[in-house]
Each structure stands twice: as structure tokens, then as C-alpha cells.
Amino acid sequence: xxxxxxxxxxxxxxxxxxxxxxxxxxxxxxxxxxxxxxxxxxxxxxxxxxxxxxxxxxxxxxxxxxxxxxxxxxxxxxxxxxxxxxxxxxxxxxxxxxxxxxxxxxxxxxxxxxxxxxxxxxxxxxxxxxxxxxxxxxxxxxxxxxxxxxxxxxxxxxxxxxxxxxxxxxxxxxxxxxxxxxxxxxxxxxxxxxxxxxxxxxxxxxxxxxxxxxxxxxxxxxxxxxxxxxxxxxxxxxxxxxxxxxxxxxxxxxxxxxxxxxxxxxxxxxxxxxxxxxxxxxxxxxxxxxxxxxxxxxxxxxxxxxxxxxxxxxxxxxxxxxxxxxxxxxxxxxxxxxxxxxxxxxxxxxxxxxxxxxxxxxxxxxxxxxxxxxxx
Ligand SMILES: NC(=O)c1ccc[n+]([C@@H]2O[C@H](COP(=O)([O-])OP(=O)(O)OC[C@H]3O[C@@H](n4cnc5c(N)ncnc54)[C@H](OP(=O)(O)O)[C@@H]3O)[C@@H](O)[C@H]2O)c1
Ligand SMILES: [Zn+2]
Numbered sequence: 075x076x077x078x079x080x081x082x083x084x085x086x087x088x089x090x091x092x093x094x095x096x097x098x099x100x101x102x103x104x105x106x107x108x109x110x111x112x113x114x115x116x117x118x119x120x121x122x123x124x125x126x127x128x129x130x131x132x133x134x135x136x137x138x139x140x141x142x143x144x145x146x147x148x149x150x151x152x153x154x155x156x157x158x159x160x161x162x163x164x165x166x167x168x169x170x171x172x173x174x175x176x177x178x179x180x181x182x183x184x185x186x187x188x189x190x191x192x193x194x195x196x197x198x199x200x201x202x203x204x205x206x207x208x209x210x211x212x213x214x215x216x217x218x219x220x221x222x223x224x225x226x227x228x229x230x231x232x233x234x235x236x237x238x239x240x241x242x243x244x245x246x247x248x249x250x251x252x253x254x255x256x257x258x259x260x261x262x263x264x265x266x267x268x269x270x271x272x273x274x275x276x277x278x279x280x281x282x283x284x285x286x287x288x289x290x291x292x293x294x295x296x297x298x299x300x301x302x303x304x305x306x307x308x309x310x311x312x313x314x315x316x317x318x319x320x321x322x323x324x325x326x327x328x329x330x331x332x333x334x335x336x337x338x339x340x341x342x343x344x345x346x347x348x349x350x351x352x353x354x355x356x357x358x359x360x361x362x363x364x365x366x367x368x369x370x371x372x373x374x375x376x377x378x379x380x381x382x383x384x385x386x387x388x389x390x391x392x393x394x395x396x397x398x399x400x401x402x403x404x405x406x407x408x409x410x411x412x413x414x415x416x417x418x419x420x421x422x423x424x425x426x427x428x429x430x431x432x433x434x435x436x437x438x439x440x441x442x443x444x445x446x447x448x449x450x
Contacts, residue, residue: 075210075214075217075218076217076436077210077213077214077216077217077242077303078119078120078213078216078217078222078223078224078225079223079224079225079244079245080213080225080227080237080242080243080244080245080303081114081118081224081225081226081227081243081244081245081246081247082227082234082237082238082243082245082246082247083111083114083226083227083228083229083247084228084229084231084234084246084247084248084249084263085102085103085107085248085249085250085251085285086102086248086249086250086251086263087100087102087251087253087254087255088250088251088252088253088254089254089255089256090262090263090264091255091257091260091261091262091263092229092230092231092260092261092262092263093130093131093230093255093260093261094255094257094260095257095259095260099130099131099133100255102249102251102253102285103249103251103285104251104282104283104284104285105283106282106283107249107282107283107285107287109139110282110287112137112138112139112142113139113142114226114247115135115136115137115155115226116137116139116142116143116145116146116155117224118155118224118225118226119151119155119156119220119221119222119223119224119225120155120156120157120158120216120220120222120224120225120226121135121155121156121157121158121225121226121227121228122158122159122160122225122226122227122228122233123135123158123159123172123227123228123229123230123233124159124160124161124229124230124232124233125159125160125161125162125163125165125166126230126232126261127228127229127230127233128159128166128167128170128172129167129170130230130261132170132171132172133171133172133228134171134172134175134176135157135172135175135176135228136154136175136176137153137154137155152177152178153177154176154177155176155177155226156177156178156179156180156220156222157172157176157177157178157179157180158179158180158181158182158216158225159172159179159180159181159182160181160182160183160207160212160233161181161182161183161187161191162183162184162187162206162207163186163187163190164181164183164184164186164187164188164189164190164191164194164200165187165190166181166191166194166196167194168194168195168196168197173196173197173198174197178198178199179196179197179198179199180198180199180200180201180220181196181198181199181200181201182201182203182207182212182215183200183201183202183203183207184202184203184204184205184206184207185202185204185205186205187202188200188201188202201215203215209236209237209240209242210240210242210300213225213242227243230261231261231262231263231264231265232265234246234263234264235264235265235267238264238269238270238271238292239267239268239269239270239271240270241270241271241292241294241296241297241300241302241303241304242302242303243271243292243303244291244292244303244306244307245277245289245290245291246274246288246289246290246291246292247287247288247289248263248287248288248289248290249282249285249286249287249288250285250286250288251284251285252284252285270292270294270296270297270302271292271293271294271304271337272292272293272294272304272336272337272338273293273336273337273338274290274291274292274293274337275290275291275292275293275337276288276289276290277289277290277291291304291307292304292337293307293333293336293337293338294335294336294337295308295333295335295337295373295374295403295405296374296405296432298403298430299430299432301405301432301434304337305374305376305405305432305434306434308331308333308374308376308405309376309378309405309406309407309434309437310437310440311329311331311342311376312328312329312330312331312342312355312376312377312378312441313329313378313407313437313440313441313443314329315329315330315331315342315343315344315355315378316328316329316344316345316355316378316379316441316443316444316445317329317443317444318344319344319345319346319347319355319444320346321444321447322345322346323447323448324414325345325346325352325414326345326379326410326413326414326445326448327344327345327346327444327445328344328345328354328355328356328377328378328379328441329342329343329344329345329355329377329378330342330343330344330355330356330358330359330375330376330377330378331359331375331376332359332360332363332370332373332374332375332376332401333373333374333376334369334372334373335369335372335373335374338369340363340367340369340370340373341359341360341362341363342359343355343356343357343358343359343360343361343362344358345358352387352388354382354385354388354392355377355378355379355392356375356377356381356392356395356396357388357392357395359375360395360396360399363399365398365399370399370400370401371400371401371402372402373401373403374401374403374404374405375396375401375403375404375405376404376405376406377392377404377405377406378406378407378408378437378440378441379406379407379408379410379441380406380408380409380410380418380419380420380421380433381393381396381404381406381420381421381424382410382415382418382420383410383415383418383419383420383422383423384415384418391420391423392420393420393423393424394423396424396429397423397424397427397429401429402428402429402430403429403430403431403432404421404424404429404430404431404432405431405432405433405434406421406431406432406433406434407433407434407435407436407437407438407440407441408437408438408441408442409421409433411449413448413449421433
């Protein structure tokens with residue numbers, strides 16, 4: 075099920091705090107950076123904060139620039155992004171500014187929290203998601219029911235921590251402010267726990283007055299059947315690699331990437347790479363690694379097309395090569411059509427031998443794009 079693109083946004087002190095313990099919100103950013111945040115808000119479909127941030131800061135979460143609001147309206151979007159909050163308890167103050175400014179609002183909560191939130195008469199849609207709040211169900215609901223394609227998450231730390239730990243963040247926009255908070259019980263940006271983020275990829279650094287913006291992308295493959303945001307990025311790269319293949323009338327153009335559990339790219343490949351006119355993408359990538367590389371057992375293979383199960387040009391099909399390499403997880407999109415072999419079922423072969431195969435159908439059109447001439 076597709077989710078929105080999830081962009082986490084936060085400003086943090088040099089000692090890692092989001093705020094101090096005083097009654098007023100601590101201003102960490104510079105004026106030009108607040109304007110940048112306004113620009114990011116104007117570019118998204120929805121803005122989410124936790125109930126703790128509403129209670130602590132009483133924020134309005136608006137697009138402040140009239141020009142940016144006018145541009146949204148001219149583009150057929152609502153003037154303001156949807157405002158979203160998350161509360162387990164349903165303990166939300168109906169007089170908070172969140173409910174009385176901007177456009178539509180929605181509260182995601184638990185069954186119990188839903189009763190309390192409804193009784194409070196909030197000016198918002200209240201959506202209980204069951205006995206506990208599940209982030210994947212929340213993101214699915216935002217995508218399917220509210221049409222949200224880009225979601226900006228503006229904290230607080232509890233929310234950012236969960237989204238990164240569960241592998242659900244596509245991007246982190248972090249602003250480092252040149253000051254110290256120094257109070258141990260002030261709210262921290264990230265809490266303890268098991269982060270499914272890998273070593274993040276640094277996408278950009280930007281000086282904005284006296285603060286620094288850093289944009290990062292998590293890299294760690296998902297665990298088991300649950301896709302992580304990084305799974306999407308890696309499969310997207312595999313689709314880009316498929317476009318590099320020398321054209322052929324007798325074989326598909328496919329791209330593949332092998333990624334370690336910590337998000338390190340181990341190898342990549344594409345069909346007919348180098349001087350080999352018949353090499354397949356997964357085969358080309360695996361051939362670049364030592365077969366005894368201990369990282370292979372925890373690695374994920376990304377392939378734009380399902381790995382082949384039958385093959386005339388080589389003794390072993392790619393599904394067998396993946397099994398022999400000890401890889402236990404494959405992420406792919408396009409199921410192999412009957413163009414060259416009938417009833418190819420590489421995914422079935424892998425699954426039968428205990429490999430977790432995750433299919434992300436939303437990449438099928440991109441995987442097919444360099445193969446249009448073969449598809450009639
Ligand atoms: N510097 C910045 O960029 C920035 C940005 C935002 C916030 N902040 C600061 O961060 C502080 C607030 O952060 P915070 O961590 O305390 O609060 P928070 O992350 O905004 O909200 C936490 C609350 O969200 C709800 N929640 C979160 N995960 C949930 C789950 N899985 N299931 C059910 N409910 C869930 C709970 O609400 P209930 O308690 O209602 O159950 C929880 O108490 C404030 O001091 C604020 O100033 C700073
Ligand atoms: Zn193959």
C-alpha cells in the first residue's frame with residue numbers, strides 16, 4: 075500500500091534538545107530559516123505534529139506567506155495544508171490555536187482516545203485506528219482517504235523517533251542552532267531504541283544565517299515483509315539502472331542493487347553491462363562481491379524485474395544465484411511477463427526457499443519503461 079513521502083523537519087540545539095523547559099517555546103531557528111520552513115509547508119499536502127507539541131507550544135502551523143498561499147490556490151490545492159495530529163489519550167484542548175486557524179484538521183487516535191476526543195468537540199475529523207495507534211495504518215489512511223502525497227512532520231521528538239525507528243521517514247531536514255540548552259529534562263530530538271535508518275545519506279548542507287540545514291535520507295532496507303522508506307529509494311535506483319542497459323530485442327533491460335542491512339550499497343548492476351552481451355542485472359551485481367562476504371546474509375537485493383527462474387544463456391537463473399549467495403530478502407516490482415519464457419516465477423522459487431520477497435507494484439511502470447519495445 076503506498077504511503078505519502080514523509081519529510082521530518084526539526085531544529086535542534088548543539089546539545090541535541092528541541093526546546094528548553096521554560097513556558098515559552100525556545101526559538102532555535104533564524105528568521106530566514108523560519109521563512110524556509112514556510113516554503114516547505116507550502117509545498118506539502120499535510121503537516122503533522124504530536125499532541126505533545128500542541129500542548130507545549132500551541133502552534134498554528136500555517137503557510138504565512140500570502141504569495142505562497144495564492145500559488146497553492148492557483149495550482150488547484152487548498153490554501154493551507156491539511157493539519158494532522160496524533161494522540162493516544164485523546165486529551166486535546168479544544169481551544170488550542172491548531173483547531174481554529176488554517177484549513178482542514180484530522181486527529182489520529184486510539185479507540186479509547188477517540189471517545190475522549192469526540193466528547194471534547196474538537197473542530198476536526200477524529201479517526202480512531204484501533205486499540206493502539208499503528209503508523210503504517212495512519213500513513214495508508216492519509217494516502218488513500220485524504221489524498222496526501224507529501225507529508226511534513228514537525229515533531230516533537232516522540233514522533234520523529236518512532237518514524238525513524240520504524241523505517242518510515244523518507245527524508246530528515248535538520249537545522250542545527252548555535253546554542254546550548256543544558257537542561258537534562260528538556261525534550262530531546264531523538265530517544266533511545268532500535269533505529270531502522272542505517273547510516274543516513276547526506277543530501278545537502280546549507281548555511282542559513284547562523285544556522286545550518288542538513289538534509290538526510292535514511293538508507294536501511296526494511297525488515298521482513300514490511301517495506302521501509304529506503305526500500306523505495308533503492309528500488310527507484312534499480313529502475314534508473316535499468317534505463318542504462320544497451321537496448322536488446324531478445325532480453326529485458328533490468329537494474330539491480332545489493333544493499334547491506336546497515337544501508338551500505340554493496341554492488342549494483344544492469345543487463346548487458348560491460349562487455350557481456352547476456353549478463354543479467356542481479357548476476358552482474360552479485361559477481362562484483364566476494365561470495366563469502368558476511369554481509370550477504372543480511373542483505374536485500376533490489377531488482378526492477380522479478381529475478382529470472384529459467385535461463386538458456388547461463389547454467390543458473392538469477393533466483394538461484396541469489397539463493398546460493400545466501401541473500402534472504404528481495405524487493406522487486408514488475409512480474410516477468412511471458413515474452414521470452416512462459417510461467418516464469420522467480421518470486422515463487424525464492425519464496426519457496428524461505429526468501430522474503432517484497433513486491434512494490436507502484437514501480438512497475440518505471441521498470442517497464444526501457445522495455446516498451448518488447449511489450450507490444
Ligand atoms: N525544535 C523543533 O523543531 C520542535 C518541533 C516540534 C516540537 N518541539 C518541542 O517538542 C516538545 C514536544 O515533544 P514531545 O515528544 O513531548 O511530543 P510530541 O512528539 O509532539 O507528541 C507526543 C504525543 O503524541 C502522541 N503519540 C505519539 N506517538 C504515539 C503513538 N504511537 N500512539 C499514540 N499516541 C502517540 C501522544 O499523545 P497523548 O499524550 O495525547 O497520548 C504523545 O504524548 C515541545 O517542547 C516542543 O516545543 C520542538
Ligand atoms: Zn536473471
